[in-house]
Amino acid sequence: xxxxxxxxxxxxxxxxxxxxxxxxxxxxxxxxxxxxxxxxxxxxxxxxxxxxxxxxxxxxxxxxxxxxxxxxxxxxxxxxxxxxxxxxxxxxxxxxxxxxxxxxxxxxxxxxxxxxxxxxxxxxxxxxxxxxxxxxxxxxxxxxxxxxxxxxxxxxxxxxxxxxxxxxxxxxxxxxxxxxxxxxxxxxxxxxxxxxxxxxxxxxxxxxxxxxxxxxxxxxxxxxxxxxxxxxxxxxxxxxxxxxxxxxxxxxxxxxxx
Numbered sequence: 001x002x003x004x005x006x007x008x009x010x011x012x013x014x015x016x017x018x019x020x021x022x023x024x025x026x027x028x029x030x031x032x033x034x035x036x037x038x039x040x041x042x043x044x045x046x047x048x049x050x051x052x053x054x055x056x057x058x059x060x061x062x063x064x065x066x067x068x069x070x071x072x073x074x075x076x077x078x079x080x081x082x083x084x085x086x087x088x089x090x091x092x093x094x095x096x097x098x099x100x101x102x103x104x105x106x107x108x109x110x111x112x113x114x115x116x117x118x119x120x121x122x123x124x125x126x127x128x129x130x131x132x133x134x135x136x137x138x139x140x141x142x143x144x145x146x147x148x149x150x151x152x153x154x155x156x157x158x159x160x161x162x163x164x165x166x167x168x169x170x171x172x173x174x175x176x177x178x179x180x181x182x183x184x185x186x187x188x189x190x191x192x193x194x195x196x197x198x199x200x201x202x203x204x205x206x207x208x209x210x211x212x213x214x215x216x217x218x219x220x221x222x223x224x225x226x227x228x229x230x231x232x233x234x235x236x237x238x239x240x241x242x243x244x245x246x247x248x249x250x251x252x253x254x255x256x257x258x
Contacts, residue, residue, distance in 0.1 A: 004084040004136075006030045009071065009127070011061065011119065012092030014040040016199045017143075020235035021091060026052040033074075035059050035067055035123075036092070061092050061119040062111045068122035072130045080134030087242070088127045090120040091143045093161070095201045098154040098208035098216070109157045116161035121168055128172075128187060138187035141242050142169050146193050149252070154213040155205075166191045166252050173251045188248025194238055194255050198228035 008025055012018035013034030022034050022043055031053045034043065039056045047054035059067035094115035096108040124140055131138055147155055148162025169191035176186035196202070206219040222228055229237070237255045241247070250257070 004082060006085045006087070007033075007078075007083050007136075008087045008089065009033045009035065009123075010089045010091055011035045011123065013043065013056070014038045017194070017197055017231040017234050017238075018091040019043055020231040021089060021238060022054075024232075024235050024239055026050050026054065028052055031055075033057060035061070035071075037061075061115045062094070064114060064119035064122045067119070068126040071123060072126035075127070075130035080131060080136070083134060083136040085137045085139070086127075086131050086134060087139045087141065088123060089141045089143070089242075090123060090165075092116075092119060093143070093145075093158075093201070095155070095158045095204060098205060098213035100154060100212065101156050103212065104157070112157035113161050113164075116158065117164045117168070120165055124168075124172060128176075131187075132185070135185060138185065139242065139247060140169075140172070140187055140189045141238070142189070142191040143238070144169075144191040144193050144252075146254075148191075149193070152215055154208065154215070170251050173248070190241075190248055190251055190253050192238065192241060192253050192255060194234050196222055196228055197234040198223070198230055202228060 006029060008030060010018055010022045013022040014036035018036065019040050022032060023046055025032055026047050028051045034056045037058060037060050039058060044054065044056065057070065061067060092115055094112045096104050096112050101109060120142055127140065142165050144165050145162040147159045148166045151159050169189050173189040176189060180186035202219065206216065206223055208216045210216040241255055
């Protein structure tokens with residue numbers, strides 16, 4: 001590698017906000033890896049149009065260990081001296097149908113936690129391990145939710161996953177701060193609530209059964225009153241936050257923070 005470049009990994013990059021984030025990151029000077037269950041042909045076409053390096057890895061993050069092992073193996077084969085910055089964006093998430101846990105299939109609850117939390121843990125561990133000696137600025141951005149900070153009926157699995165993501169991020173940030181105190185290149189880590197976005201999750205919530213989901217009407221009103229940001233709008237706000245010079249100074253953050 002003759003010139004320094006940026007490397008960014010985005011999970012859930014084949015649709016919705018993840019695809020919007022990936023699309024807005026495409027640039028000839030950035031090496032982008034998208035991890036998702038399916039490829040996005042639209043994203044591939046845009047990368048070709050821009051001359052932007054893009055790899056799309058297909059992986060089911062309800063079984064996240066193979067993807068984490070692939071990431072660590074791939075990173076270990078790269079020349080870390082050639083990267084100006086290294087960023088992991090843990091965006092992928094799964095949500096169970098709205099309802100109390102005793103009325104949901106166990107497999108659905110397991111999938112919610114594995115995609116939304118276990119994948120974040122394993123991919124972050126692989127990323128930090130493989131890049132620990134690299135000189136570039138390292139960042140992990142975990143896409144959290146207000147539901148990780150405020151419980152809601154009929155969403156226990158998702159609330160648990162996002163609360164776990166918040167505390168995982170806080171603990172990893174303490175580890176990385178300790179490394180910086182030893183003169184090492186510690187990563188900056190943020191768990192970011194992205195606001196209310198018009199995604200498949202919102203569709204699922206406002207379509208829920210009010211007899212099992214007491215807040216169903218509130219989510220229907222979000223759509224009716226035009227309060228939902230588009231995936232493109234949300235992605236732009238998230239990337240603006242990621243680019244802030246004080247990124248990492250506050251681990252549990254909200255995209256609306258000044």
